[in-house]
Amino acid sequence: MRQMKQTLTSATFSFLFLLSGLSASASTFNPLDTTLTETDTNEVQVEIEGIDPDSGLISALSEIITVSTQEATKLAARIAEVEALVEAGTLTEEEGEARVEALEAEFEAKMERFGESMETWSDEFGDKMDAWGEEFSKKWEERAEELDESIADRVEGDIELKLDFENEEEEEEDNSVKVKFDSFEFHIGANSFRTMDGNDAASNAYLSPLQSLTGRSFLGVKRRIFGPKSPLVIQSGIGFESLGWSFNNDRTIVKTVVDPASASTSEIVPIENISGVRRNRWDQFYIELPVMLHLDFSKGNTVDQGLSLGVGGFAGLRTSSQSIVHGADSDGDRVISRTISGYNTHLVRYGLQAQAGFKKLKLTGRLDAQAFFRPGTFEEEVVVGSIALGFVL
Numbered sequence: 304m305r306q307m308k309q310t311l312t313s314a315t316f317s318f319l320f321l322l323s324g325l326s327a328s329a330s331t332f333n334p335l336d337t338t339l340t341e342t343d344t345n346e347v348q349v350e351i352e353g354i355d356p357d358s359g360l361i362s363a364l365s366e367i368i369t370v371s372t373q374e375a376t377k378l379a380a381r382i383a384e385v386e387a388l389v390e391a392g393t394l395t396e397e398e399g400e401a402r403v404e405a406l407e408a409e410f411e412a413k414m415e416r417f418g419e420s421m422e423t424w425s426d427e428f429g430d431k432m433d434a435w436g437e438e439f440s441k442k443w444e445e446r447a448e449e450l451d452e453s454i455a456d457r458v459e460g461d462i463e464l465k466l467d468f469e470n471e472e473e474e475e476e477d478n479s480v481k482v483k484f485d486s487f488e489f490h491i492g493a494n495s496f497r498t499m500d501g502n503d504a505a506s507n508a509y510l511s512p513l514q515s516l517t518g519r520s521f522l523g524v525k526r527r528i529f530g531p532k533s534p535l536v537i538q539s540g541i542g543f544e545s546l547g548w549s550f551n552n553d554r555t556i557v558k559t560v561v562d563p564a565s566a567s568t569s570e571i572v573p574i575e576n577i578s579g580v581r582r583n584r585w586d587q588f589y590i591e592l593p594v595m596l597h598l599d600f601s602k603g604n605t606v607d608q609g610l611s612l613g614v615g616g617f618a619g620l621r622t623s624s625q626s627i628v629h630g631a632d633s634d635g636d637r638v639i640s641r642t643i644s645g646y647n648t649h650l651v652r653y654g655l656q657a658q659a660g661f662k663k664l665k666l667t668g669r670l671d672a673q674a675f676f677r678p679g680t681f682e683e684e685v686v687v688g689s690i691a692l693g694f695v696l
Contacts, residue, residue, distance in 0.1 A: 370417060371592050371618035372651050378410050379650035390563065407622070414590065414620065418541055425524060425539060480531040480604040483524055486538060490519040490667055492691025494546055501670065504685045509571045514549035514584075517689045521593065525606050536599045536606060542591035544619060546687065553580045555628055558644050568680050569646040577630035577638050585626040589619035589652065597658075607695045611660040617669070618653040621645065647680035649673065652687070665693040 382403055389399035494517040496504035523540015527533045550556070553574050560567045574580055595615030601608035628640040654671040671686040678684075 367592055367594065367618075371414075371620065372653055374413075375410070375620050375651040378406060381406055382650070390560075410620075411590070411622070418592075425526070482527040482531050484526070484606050486521070486523050486525045486540065486607075487696045488519075488521040488665065488693050489696070490517075490521075490665070490691040490693030492517055492667075492689055494548075494687055494689035496675070496685040497670065497688040499674065499684050499686060501686075501688070505683060506571065506681075506685060509550055509552070509554050511549040511551045514547075516547050517544065517691055518547075519544040519591075519691065519693070523593075525597070525599075527599075527606075531604060534598050534600055536597040536611075538593075538595045538597060538613070538615070540593070542593050542617070542619075544589045544591055546587045546589070546689075548585045550583045550585070553583065555583045556585050556626055556646055557642075558646050566677075566680060567647065569648075569676060570682065574628055574630070577628055577632065577640065580628060580630040582627065582629035585624075585646070587624040587648070588622050590622055591617050591619035593617040593656065595656065595658065607660070607663055609662065611658070611665075613658040613660075614656070616653065616655050616672075618651065621648065621650050621652070624648065647677045648675055649677060654686070660695075663695045665695065667691050667693055 385394065385399050385402045385406070388394045389396055394402070493512060494515055495510065495512065496506045498504050519542055521540060521542040523538060523542075525536050525538045528535050528537050548556075550571065554571050555574050556569060556571050558567050558569050574583065593615065594617070595613045597611050597613035599606050599609070599611040601611070623643075624645045625641060625643045626646075627642075628638075630638050630640075632638050652671055652675075653673065654669055656667060656669045658665055658667040660666065668688075668690045670688045673686070674684045675681075675687050676685070
């Protein structure tokens with residue numbers, strides 16, 4: 304029983320560590336042993352170490368958050384350097400785009416390799432928990448037998464012990480039931496800008512709430528961390544999210560430079576030189592590493608078959624960002640204006656998430672833990688908040 308308390312304490316501290324790490328700035332983490340080497344003027348390679356398969360839960364979750372924020376922030380700085388060279392005229396726009404594409408391609412490859420190490424760690428951790436569960440089960444059975452004998456001696460036969468052989472067979476089967484389950488989820492919902500206090504932002508007046516949507520898909524595993532009958536389930540894997548904002552009153556987002564010596568700013572302004580606007584959107588796409596701890600009250604050897612409550616966090620890397628306007632010019636000819644730009648948003652997003660579900664249906668709320676735009680580049684400091692309805696396949 305002492306061993307169980309120690310394990311529960313460890314899991315609790317692990318989860319609190321995850322929440323505190325997500326709500327802090329990425330700059331508070333100490334970087335891992337990483338190298339960033341420029342092999343020539345057009346190619347940058349990023350190398351990081353993966354997760355040690357023998358890492359505990361605390362250190363592994365710490366590495367996941369550290370790598371996805373610290374290293375991606377470094378990559379954002381290198382991209383900013385390229386943009387500065389383009390603005391200064393040292394590089395042409397084509398050369399700048401080529402360098403940025405090379406940086407992002409190498410970084411995506413690195414994240415894929417890191418994801419493989421996550422999967423290896425997950426398997427190793429699961430095996431350790433399975434072994435612990437088997438050992439605990441054996442000790443519990445020994446204690447139960449001693450207790451039964453003690454009761455039988457004290458009542459001197461007044462209590463008749465009846466053996467239920469069917470229950471024994473079920474217990475033997477429980478020792479071999481699954482604790483690891485594959486999981487695929489799809490979510491769709493609405494997103495909006497919130498103030499740093501979580502209130503409605505003034506910028507939402509420029510957005511169409513019914514068309515500013517978010518979509519997420521998630522592929523990973525759920526694992527009962529204290530054996531097949533435990534309600535505690537940890538979920539991890541890889542996710543893909545799209546954030547979309549639809550502007551009203553014929554507006555769109557632009558990136559402007561008032562003074563070449565100062566940083567650019569992003570604004571939501573009226574559309575110029577295009578009339579009869581039919582579509583004006585801004586879309587971003589992210590690769591994410593979400594982690595969530597659930598209380599799943601499903602019966603039997605299953606998950607997602609009953610009431611479930613979950614809290615956790617996520618970290619995402621922006622892979623694309625573009626705005627698009629459909630309309631007509633002064634002659635009535637069709638015009639499509641597409642601009643590829645990050646609009647001064649951070650390359651990396653991270654935040655908190657909470658979920659309530661019944662069987663396959665899930666309702667998930669998210670709130671970013673850092674400002675969406677870089678400091679001083681937007682009219683107000685905002686974060687992204689969303690609520691989405693999902694389904695588990």
